[in-house]
Every structure is written in C-alpha cells, then in structure tokens.
Amino acid sequence: MGLIVQKFGGTSVANAERLRNVARIIADTYRKGNRVVAVLSAQGDTTDELIEKAKEINPNASKREMDMLLSTGEQISCSLCAMAIETMGLPVVSLTGWQAGVQTNSSYSSARIKKIQVERIQSELDRSNSIVIVTGFQGINKFGDITTLGRGGSDTSAVALAAALKADLCQIYTDVEGIYTADPRHVKGAKKLDEITFDEMLELASLGAQVLHNRSVEMAKKYRVNLEVLSSFANKPGTKVKEVAKQMEKTQISGVAKDKNVARLALVGVEDRPGIAYKVFSLLGQNDINVDIILQSIGRNDTQDISFTVKRSDVDKAKEILEGHKSSLRFEHIDVNKNMVKVSIVGAGMLDNAGVAATMFGALYDADINIHMISTSEIKISVLLDEADTDSAVQAIHDRFFGE
C-alpha cells in the first residue's frame, strides 16, 4: 500500500498487445491498493521513425523543432495506454510533460529537470483516485516550449517524479529481469542480484552494463528513491537498488562488467621533467576529451612513458592534439591501440578486502590473460586487456567469484 512510480520503456509498449500487458501490470498494482503513476517511453521504433521523417526534410533541423516533433512519441504511447486501462474500468488520465509540471532548463534535446510542479498529478491521485500516465523523456522550459531530456530521459523522468511525489518505490520495467553479476547473454552462470547499492549500480552502468542510465541512478541516490529494476515480460521480483544493500553471501563483489569503448594512447619517450603530465591532460580536457585510466612509468634514462585510455571516438582527435604540441611536450612518438577492453569488478565491500584484487588477477593469470593497465576505486577494480581476451576474461573472473 503506497505510491508507486512505474516506468516502461519503448520495448515494453511497442505494440497493442504489449501495451495491454503494461496496462495489466499497472492495473494489478492499483488493485492491490497502491496509487500508481506510470511513466512511458515512445513505442518501439516511433522515435527513430520520427527522426527519419525529420532528416528527409532537414538533416540539420533545430533542436527546438526536433523536441517538438519527438515529444509526440510519448504522447501517443501514453494516451493509448490510458485507453487500455479504460477497458478495465479503472479511472485513468494521461498527462504530457508540461501537464505533469516537469520543468526543465532550455537545453533542447538534452534538457535537465529543474523542478516538478506536482499539483496536477497529486490532484488526479487524490481527488479522482486516478491512475496517472505521464510521458517520459520530456518537459517544458521557461519559454513554454517543449524540451526532451536526451539519453536515459524516461528513467530520469520516472525517478524525478518518484522523488517529487515522495513515492515509496520507483520500478523501472525493462526487457531484462534485473541486474546480473555479468551480462547473461555472454557469461555462463551469470546470476540476478536481489539487491545492489546505488554506488555499485553507478560503477556498473559506467562500465558498460547499461540497464539504467547513470543520470537516473545519480538522481535516485541523491533523493533516496528506492529503485527496482524488473522485467515487464516476466512476473518476478527484479533487483532492488538501495543506499545500503544486504551483503551478498560469500561474495564481496556484485558484478563483472566490460566496456569496449576504450582505446589506449601512449606517449613514448617523454622527457622526465615536472609538469608534463599536467600539460598533457589539461590540453585534452580543454578539448572535451575525458581520460580514464592513467599509467605513468617510472623514469629511466631521463625519459618516461605516459599511457592513458580515452573513448574510441576520441582517440584520433587526442592524437592529433598531442602531435600538434610535440615540440613543447617533447616526446619520441605516440603509440595508439584501439583494440582494448576494460573489464571491471564492482562491489561495495571491496575496500575492506585486499584479497579481492588478488583473486581477480589470479583468475586472469590462470586464464593466461595479460593485463596492460590497472585502475582501482573504492568499489571497483578495472583492468585493461586486449579486446580478443574479453569473453574469456569476464568468464574467468565470474567463475572465480560466483562459480560453484
């Protein structure tokens, strides 16, 4: 008995049959005595079709008009879902982003939510006892124009609404059954987690396990919104995302993740004098290139090597920028390797247990896999490997921590 915000993604509402399924999930939750606010994405390919239509007219359309166009997608799925709930004889109303009071800044196509004026939703919940269906992904700016929230937008809408309405739970329905110890499509023995902490979830998401967008998890953490990730196709509990999760039995880590969007640059033969590393990374930062793992070799013969990883899409630009400053940076040459992968283990209990790193490295050693770079944080250990080793590395690490 409480207020539950439920979010359904594009796959979950792709056609009439699936919309009816979503309507049933919402209706069941309501019939159990809960108040329900459901946040929907656009149906399946609707957004892509609309983008296609726009491109045919104007490949460089303004973001303001793109948002005007794309926001129709959720309006369609929400009104259709409300109609499906009407057939069950339950009170329901669909609301657009502006009707739901979702106020954003004016960054069209990637707007941030500033505030949610919940009066309209609250009145529908309280006075009419209605189920409220809200368009995800969109809001309104101070000019009265429609904005969209960009990637992960509907998850963010749901969490923001849950926070603003002080909901008891925010359920993110998706096409997987929860958060797994590794990608179940590629790793044998991958297990669904019952619980995970916000921080672990954030690390997993940033490491390429894209079930929830980081933006929504960060917001959930900030406003202490209880999240649950579960499948709209299976009637089962999913994974709860909380501030503090119960410690998993016998394991210190909650998952293994991989990220192939990574490339390594190495400045070879850099003159060993102060300030070079600072100069390299501030140059890249000025050009909006994020650096992830950094390895500075110990100097010998008055030169050293500086290696670091960037996103694959940034690597050519990074190389060009550094080549352009070769005379002031004074290095011999730049070595680039695009065929790398970052494999990481994540776990809130890791900090207290030095054995975790040893276990991970041992698993890789036994599998004959070479480690190029290592990076650690409070709840994460990442290693940079050859891309060809990805699957065997993830499986080996997963077997060592989660195997029988």
Next chain:
Amino acid sequence: MGLIVQKFGGTSVANAERLRNVARIIADTYRKGNRVVAVLSAQGDTTDELIEKAKEINPNASKREMDMLLSTGEQISCSLCAMAIETMGLPVVSLTGWQAGVQTNSSYSSARIKKIQVERIQSELDRSNSIVIVTGFQGINKFGDITTLGRGGSDTSAVALAAALKADLCQIYTDVEGIYTADPRHVKGAKKLDEITFDEMLELASLGAQVLHNRSVEMAKKYRVNLEVLSSFANKPGTKVKEVAKQMEKTQISGVAKDKNVARLALVGVEDRPGIAYKVFSLLGQNDINVDIILQSIGRNDTQDISFTVKRSDVDKAKEILEGHKSSLRFEHIDVNKNMVKVSIVGAGMLDNAGVAATMFGALYDADINIHMISTSEIKISVLLDEADTDSAVQAIHDRFFGE
C-alpha cells in the same frame, strides 16, 4: 504588406515533398514583406492511422484520451514544416494549440474556441520577426487538457487566429483552386468565382459543396475576416469570400450545388385538423431529427398529405417514431423515398429578381426533369428531384445561367 494567416489541409502537407511546397508558399509570402501565421492540419492519413491504433486498443476510448492522441498529428506536421522553412534560412517557430493560446470549452472531440490569448504569437511575430506555424484543430480547456475541434477544425482555427490577430487576410489552401459555379468534376463549363459573399458561401456549403466548413465561414462573417480559398498546388489567385462581393456580370447566381444526403417522407391521408403539423415536427425535433423542406398539400375530402425531407440516415428512425404515434396522428400510411436529390442555386442578388426561379424551373422543364418539392430562402432556391436526374439537372441549370 500585412499580416496573413494561411491554412494548409492534410492533403497539402501529406508528405515531405508537399511539406516543402507549403514551406515555399509560406516563405514567398514572408519574403514579400508580410508577417505570416500558418495553420496546418495533420499529414494525409495520420489522423486515420491514429484512430486505427486507438480502436485496436479500445473501440470505446474516452474522448479526452482520443484528443490527447489525435492532437499529435498536427504537432508532427507543424514541426516538420518549421524544419523545412529552417532550410530556407528564415526565422520560424512551431506552436501547439496550447502554446498558441487557443482556449476552448471542454467538449472533447468537438470543442468550441472560447478565446485566443495571442501574446505568444504576437511576440514571435514582433520580437523575433518569425514565421509562426500553429497546429490547427486543437486547443486547451480550463483544466489544462488538450481538446480537438472536430470537423472543419483547422479551418476554424485559422479563421479564429485571423480574427484574434486582426489579420489582413486569411488564406485557406486546399486541393481545389477556389469556389466554382458547380462541381467541376461533374459539370462541364463550371467556372471559378473570383468573389463570393459569406452568405452565399454558407448556403453552398450547407448544400453539399464542402470546400469550407460552415463553422469557419460563420466565424469569418461574424468577425469580418477576409477569406480566400485557393490551391496549394497551383500558383493562382483563388476565390475571395467577403461581406459584399462585386456583382457577377450578367449572372445573378454564384453557383449550383447538389445534396444527395436527403430522403423524403410523406404522411398520406392525414386528418385535416389543426395542430397536426406542429405535432409531427415537434416529435421529430425531440428526437434530434432535422427536417428540411416541408410541403403540406391543400386538404381535400377532409384529409391532406404532409411531405418533408430529412437526412438519409434519419429516415428509418423518423418513420418508426411516426408509426409509433399513428393512432394520435391519424394518417393512412407513410410513404418513403430515399432516392432523391436536392439541387440548389445560390446567389445574393436572387431576392430582387423573380426571374431567377423561372429561369431555373424553365431549364429543368426543358430537360424533362420532374420537380417534387421546392424551397426558397433569401439567397437560395432548392428543388427536390429524383436522384437519377442529378447530373442532367445540375448541368441544365448551370448551362442556362453560366452557358455561352
């Protein structure tokens, strides 16, 4: 040089190519130094497709949710049209009904415009010097919910905006080149009119010549909005609709129209006593059946016949109602004829010229066509004929008034 409201229907914006054409018309008008507000319908079959989607989910969906769904159609066409204008390097902004300040009552699916708050449009026109594209057919009610205006809605939106903005001209772009003296697809020698009065236009529309919906013409007449009906496919002047039109040379009428949605009922052998006609027509009125032409025969042998026409869809219901009161109405039997047509001539100058009726009847007599009933108003003469005579009657009348 002035403020022009241009309305483009669903056929005119059906695909990318036609949207580009509409964008060109708008841009040309703007480049001539005019300020332009364009009102668009949904693209071609969009509305029908959305209705189909809704029916699949819920054939009895609430009108509120249907309006929420259908209003996306114009939002799509308007944002796409704005994108097309962007490619021409002109300032442009698209606005939904609620953004444009179109306030309606709460009759979902057939809302009436109550007021237009023009501040947003006016500011886009004045401050940004922008072309403004507004979604036709829709508005917002006092609850902040989206409403649609029903049949003829986009024409009505355009005229209402022209009235509120005190526009110099409201151009209704459609797929015909203007208003004709008769339907050019069926009548040889049909001519496009340069001008027509509001009243003539209203009669023509109600007689089945559906170029403009009566609702929009009535509003244009009330607020003295200068209308022009023209084609988005031909770069030619259309027909101007005004309070007082220049008298047509040599002709007193502006057009010949037909209406096949008509059936005749005859109460035969009604006892000749006062109040029977009143009783018949109040019974029908109570049941929402509109009666058009009425003919009460002169009594003989203490009985008379009462004939009248109704819409074809109402005829069976009308008969059933009257049969149900046979004992109190006291008639012999009811005669029904569904194969009738109403052919009419319309002209503002008609009242002053008794010869017009004679000319019309003479044309029908010469063509050997039998007249069943006659009805006249200040600017219209209608005759009820056998449906089989439709084409030859319209042609004969047209030839007599407009022929060489």
